[in-house]
Amino acid sequence: MDINKRWETMPNTEQEELVAKLTERQKLPWKELTQNEKQAAWYISYGEWGPRRPVHAKGDQAFIAKGVALGLVLSLGFFFFVRQFAEDDPKTMNKEWQMKSDEYLKSKNANPWGGYSQVQSK
Amino acid sequence: MSDKTESPLHTVGFDARFPQQNQTKHCWQAYVDYHKCINIKGEDFAPCKVFWKTYSALCPVDWVEKWDEQRANGTFAGDVNP
Amino acid sequence: MLNLLNMINIIYNDVPTPYSCYFQDSATPNQEGILELHDNIMFYLFIILGLVSWMLFNIVRTYTKNPMAYKYIKHGQTIEILWTILPAVILLIIAFPSFILLYLCDEVISPAMTIKAIGYQWYWKYEYSDFINDNGETIEFESYVIPDDLLEEGQLRLLDTDTSIMVPVDTHIRFVVTAADVIHDFCIPSLGIKVDANPGRLNQVSALIQREGVFYGQCSELCGINHCAMPIKVEAVSLPKFLEWLNDQ
Amino acid sequence: MSAIAPITGTLKKRIFTDITIGFALGGAMASYWWWGFHNGVINKREDYYAKLAQLKNSEE
Numbered sequence: 234m235d236i237n238k239r240w241e242t243m244p245n246t247e248q249e250e251l252v253a254k255l256t257e258r259q260k261l262p263w264k265e266l267t268q269n270e271k272q273a274a275w276y277i278s279y280g281e282w283g284p285r286r287p288v289h290a291k292g293d294q295a296f297i298a299k300g301v302a303l304g305l306v307l308s309l310g311f312f313f314f315v316r317q318f319a320e321d322d323p324k325t326m327n328k329e330w331q332m333k334s335d336e337y338l339k340s341k342n343a344n345p346w347g348g349y350s351q352v353q354s355k
Numbered sequence: 356m357s358d359k360t361e362s363p364l365h366t367v368g369f370d371a372r373f374p375q376q377n378q379t380k381h382c383w384q385a386y387v388d389y390h391k392c393i394n395i396k397g398e399d400f401a402p403c404k405v406f407w408k409t410y411s412a413l414c415p416v417d418w419v420e421k422w423d424e425q426r427a428n429g430t431f432a433g434d435v436n437p
Numbered sequence: 438m439l440n441l442l443n444m445i446n447i448i449y450n451d452v453p454t455p456y457s458c459y460f461q462d463s464a465t466p467n468q469e470g471i472l473e474l475h476d477n478i479m480f481y482l483f484i485i486l487g488l489v490s491w492m493l494f495n496i497v498r499t500y501t502k503n504p505m506a507y508k509y510i511k512h513g514q515t516i517e518i519l520w521t522i523l524p525a526v527i528l529l530i531i532a533f534p535s536f537i538l539l540y541l542c543d544e545v546i547s548p549a550m551t552i553k554a555i556g557y558q559w560y561w562k563y564e565y566s567d568f569i570n571d572n573g574e575t576i577e578f579e580s581y582v583i584p585d586d587l588l589e590e591g592q593l594r595l596l597d598t599d600t601s602i603m604v605p606v607d608t609h610i611r612f613v614v615t616a617a618d619v620i621h622d623f624c625i626p627s628l629g630i631k632v633d634a635n636p637g638r639l640n641q642v643s644a645l646i647q648r649e650g651v652f653y654g655q656c657s658e659l660c661g662i663n664h665c666a667m668p669i670k671v672e673a674v675s676l677p678k679f680l681e682w683l684n685d686q
Numbered sequence: 687m688s689a690i691a692p693i694t695g696t697l698k699k700r701i702f703t704d705i706t707i708g709f710a711l712g713g714a715m716a717s718y719w720w721w722g723f724h725n726g727v728i729n730k731r732e733d734y735y736a737k738l739a740q741l742k743n744s745e746e
Contacts, residue, residue, distance in 0.1 A: 323585055325594040333591025341651035341672070344454070346730035347462040351593070353455035363680060364549040364608060366567045376543055376632075378613060378639040411566045412551045413613055413639060416575060463731065476724040480716045487712020488705070495704055648738060 236273040241282055252277060328354050367412045378413055385409035386422060387433035395437040453596075453653070461627045464652060464673070465644050467542045468629030474538050478531055485527070542629070545643040548611035552602065556614075556621025556634040556656065559663035563602055568683055576686045582666045596653045601670035605679040606646050614640045622658035625671055631657055646673040 255274050258266060281287060324330070334351040343349040373381035389406035396403060410419065425431040453461065463469045553564040565576040580598045588594060604610055614623045616634035624631040628644045654669035674682070
């Protein structure tokens with residue numbers, strides 16, 4: 234009978250008819266219900282339709298993931314693009330300079346136990 | 356250092372009237388007191404020097420110059436007359 | 438690419454070191470106290486962090502079958518009371534040592550010298566009014582940042598200044614901080630000093646430097662376009678050396 | 687009467703273990719912070735000042 238595929242496309246009147254029919258049938262001992270009837274009754278009450286439809290449909294996760302990835306790529310792209318117009322590094326950003334700074338700081342007794350090294354450039 | 360008397364460094368000490376972080380009034384009071392003092396006792400009266408030391412240690416030079424100018428013009432806000 | 442990496446480089450505040458994320462070495466009892474308080478509070482914060490993140494993780498992990506995350510509960514009287522009272526008590530416990538430290542740092546009892554620091558847009562002016570030079574004027578000088586194109590190799594960019602505050606070690610120093618135009622802030626992390634420089638107001642703060650060295654600080658109140666370019670450099674030297682320097686002024 | 691004995695006490699047990707684990711985690715991090723990091727920094731500082739004091743004494 235495939236009720237779970239047809240149900241949501243059924244016109245309202247037909248749905249009501251079906252519900253009424255099933256209600257009638259369920260007044261009998263349930264053992265006499267056919268497998269299909271049992272499934273239909275269960276689906277109408279507890280199936281994934283109406284308020285019980287899952288929040289995210291099947292393709293939704295992939296869609297959201299793609300959107301987030303696209304946003305990240307775009308912002309990274311923009312970032313790199315803007316950085317193309319950035320000024321050069323200050324002239325202190327090289328190893329020789331920073332070694333010189335270290336020498337000076339050492340002579341001045343800076344950060345005697347915590348470490349004073351300014352070296353960060355390769 | 357440990358021997359305070361030998362130290363060449365001297366400055367204004369703690370004043371119980373001005374225990375706060377805000378020392379504005381301390382400076383101002385010392386400036387007014389000094390000029391009142393010399394107006395009464397004359398420029399050479401030694402005890403007035405205490406006030407001079409206090410205000411010169413605390414007040415920025417700019418402020419002192421401004422107040423000196425105001426005193427010369429007679430527009431100074433403090434009461435420095437004997 | 439290296440260009441990009443350098444952009445993430447954050448200079449924290451003695452001498453700041455690249456990528457450092459802890460205090461600079463302390464030089465005054467004040468800063469030692471601040472560090473102790475900070476680490477103490479951090480200890481309790483770590484415990485709270487552990488508990489909260491475990492609870493959060495656990496509830497997220499077992500959401501559908503966790504009785505604690507029962508999604509139809511709208512109000513839990515007991516837990517509401519608990520999580521209001523407990524944080525309040527914790528804050529109270531943190532507040533007391535904090536107040537003690539605050540008022541201890543506030544004391545300026547018997548300083549041996551006074552240095553005035555006056556903030557301008559955008560440089561600092563220092564006055565050593567306890568001392569008078571040959572002309573009978575107080576010793577005062579201005580301190581500017583060394584611009585990038587005048588930096589000599591090894592100098593620290595945006596931290597080195599043309600003149601630095603010379604102070605003797607093991608001496609109780611009073612800084613009187615004020616400004617002439619807008620609000621600045623006189624801050625030297627190693628000395629545990631951070632005082633706002635307000636125009637028309639004199640703020641005092643004390644420092645007892647325990648070791649010779651060089652300490653850097655920056656203006657810490659947004660004061661205009663060159664806020665970044667008015668650093669503070671303090672050099673602590675022995676008393677005889679300090680007097681020698683004073684005579685040269 | 688229900689055939690199965692009612693299941694009770696799971697919430698209490700759960701809260702108890704969760705709080706224990708949470709505090710254990712936090713305690714571990716905090717202990718590392720204090721004994722693993724903070725004390726190291728303080729010791730370095732005290733050593734430095736001890737040496738400095740020694741140097742000063744020997745100079746005098």
